[in-house]
Amino acid sequence: MQLKTILNRTQKFKSFVYGAVRWVEDAKEPMIEAELRPRSNSRPICSACGHRRPGYDTLPSRRFEFIPLWGIKVFFRYAPRRVDCPACGIRVERMPWSAGKHHLTETYAWFLAGWAKRLSWKEVAEAFRTSWDHVFCSVEMAVRWGRKHQDLSGIEAIGVDEIQWQRGHKYLTLVYQIDANCKRLLWIGKKRKVKTLLGFFRWFGKERTAQLRYVCSDMWKPYLKVIAKKAGQAIHILDRFHIMAHLSKAIDEVRAGEAKELKQKGYDPVLTKSRWLLLKRSENLTEKQQTRLADLLQYNLRSIRSYLLKEEFQLFWSYQSPYWAGEFLDKWCTKTMRSRIEPMKKVARMLRGHRPLLLNWFRAKKQFSSGIVEGFNNKAKLTTRKAYGFRTYHAAEIALYHALGALPVPETAHEFF
Ligand SMILES: [Zn+2]
Numbered sequence: 082m083q084l085k086t087i088l089n090r091t092q093k094f095k096s097f098v099y100g101a102v103r104w105v106e107d108a109k110e111p112m113i114e115a116e117l118r119p120r121s122n123s124r125p126i127c128s129a130c131g132h133r134r135p136g137y138d139t140l141p142s143r144r145f146e147f148i149p150l151w152g153i154k155v156f157f158r159y160a161p162r163r164v165d166c167p168a169c170g171i172r173v174e175r176m177p178w179s180a181g182k183h184h185l186t187e188t189y190a191w192f193l194a195g196w197a198k199r200l201s202w203k204e205v206a207e208a209f210r211t212s213w214d215h216v217f218c219s220v221e222m223a224v225r226w227g228r229k230h231q232d233l234s235g236i237e238a239i240g241v242d243e244i245q246w247q248r249g250h251k252y253l254t255l256v257y258q259i260d261a262n263c264k265r266l267l268w269i270g271k272k273r274k275v276k277t278l279l280g281f282f283r284w285f286g287k288e289r290t291a292q293l294r295y296v297c298s299d300m301w302k303p304y305l306k307v308i309a310k311k312a313g314q315a316i317h318i319l320d321r322f323h324i325m326a327h328l329s330k331a332i333d334e335v336r337a338g339e340a341k342e343l344k345q346k347g348y349d350p351v352l353t354k355s356r357w358l359l360l361k362r363s364e365n366l367t368e369k370q371q372t373r374l375a376d377l378l379q380y381n382l383r384s385i386r387s388y389l390l391k392e393e394f395q396l397f398w399s400y401q402s403p404y405w406a407g408e409f410l411d412k413w414c415t416k417t418m419r420s421r422i423e424p425m426k427k428v429a430r431m432l433r434g435h436r437p438l439l440l441n442w443f444r445a446k447k448q449f450s451s452g453i454v455e456g457f458n459n460k461a462k463l464t465t466r467k468a469y470g471f472r473t474y475h476a477a478e479i480a481l482y483h484a485l486g487a488l489p490v491p492e493t494a495h496e497f498f
Pocket residue numbers: 127128129130131132166167168169170172
């Protein structure tokens with residue numbers, strides 16, 4: 082069987098035919114070139130308006146990279162025609178295999194973008210002997226297409242989260258859809274300011290915003306402010322993952338401070354290796370760790386008392402009625418305020434200040450578990466940290482949409498992937 086036969090079966094373009102297929106001599110690496118020609122008497126299509134127009138002239142032939150075959154690079158070679166379009170002027174014709182300026186065929190770009198969901202961009206570039214830039218262009222193309230064609234109807238629940246990006250205190254705001262039947266990243270914005278989240282609502286539009294029934298977020302003030310202003314009709318829920326994260330952070334602060342203090346006083350460094358014991362949930366500890374924790378608990382240390390307060394707070398989530406959950410919350414806050422442990426008191430004050438929003442979780446019948454936002458948060462961090470080699474915001478944005486956006490792909494993109 083000839084390569085031309087395979088191409089005619091898998092990549093046939095209306096109004097174009099394959100010519101000679103040849104091995105490229107004197108190339109640095111193995112390379113095959115397949116010639117493309119316009120079908121005789123066919124008139125070119127204007128790339129700007131999409132109408133068939135009279136030909137103007139023919140440009141020198143160019144290469145368009147296609148999916149490699151057995152590790153051998155494959156190119157289409159074609160001399161693009163220019164049209165004399167009464168509406169658009171002199172334009173290059175539309176070529177159905179080429180997405181735009183860069184010289185990758187659309188099929189190859191979708192192929193690379195597909196692999197970039199499973200491997201890092203660097204790995205994809207290495208595996209298919211192409212450049213990082215080509216992988217990036219391909220993913221960018223896939224994201225642009227996907228975001229243009231995605232269906233944004235029926236979104237009732239969203240979650241707002243932030244992740245730290247690059248070093249220092251640089252943040253990205255991420256908005257997810259967290260409905261039971263569809264969970265995906267909807268939008269990314271720079272920083273975590275009022276302006277940032279306003280940007281989301283502007284993009285999302287008034288009509289869709291009016292249909293929102295639930296919004297989950299952290300206790301971050303700018304977010305609370307914007308959500309109250311823009312989506313006041315929705316039940317605003319403070320999500321469990323972020324609340325427990327605040328408690329863990331407080332415990333860590335107490336432990337670090339206390340360990341330092343004890344060391345200065347010359348006591349046994351009992352706390353230095355106990356970080357994970359105190360942060361993990363007790364049922365997730367190994368037997369050995371449980372014994373260690375039992376040892377630790379004999380000391381009446383601030384760290385231990387903080388730990389016990391956090392463990393006790395877990396009970397909060399088990400309530401059914403918002404009323405009793407509220408009663409529990411008040412008691413817990415009073416108790417914690419009396420503990421004289423400043424980082425814990427800070428959390429208690431914060432929880433008290435957001436009591437109605439906290440109880441909304443029970444009003445929403447607990448349908449938004451901490452797992453959704455937490456899972457996305459982890460995946461987003463992994464995506465930005467992974468050695469994709471990007472330093473720019475734009476590249477990070479493209480990578481996140483590609484990994485978490487659940488974006489649609491055209492039917493034809495499935496053929497080779
Ligand atoms: Zn035109």
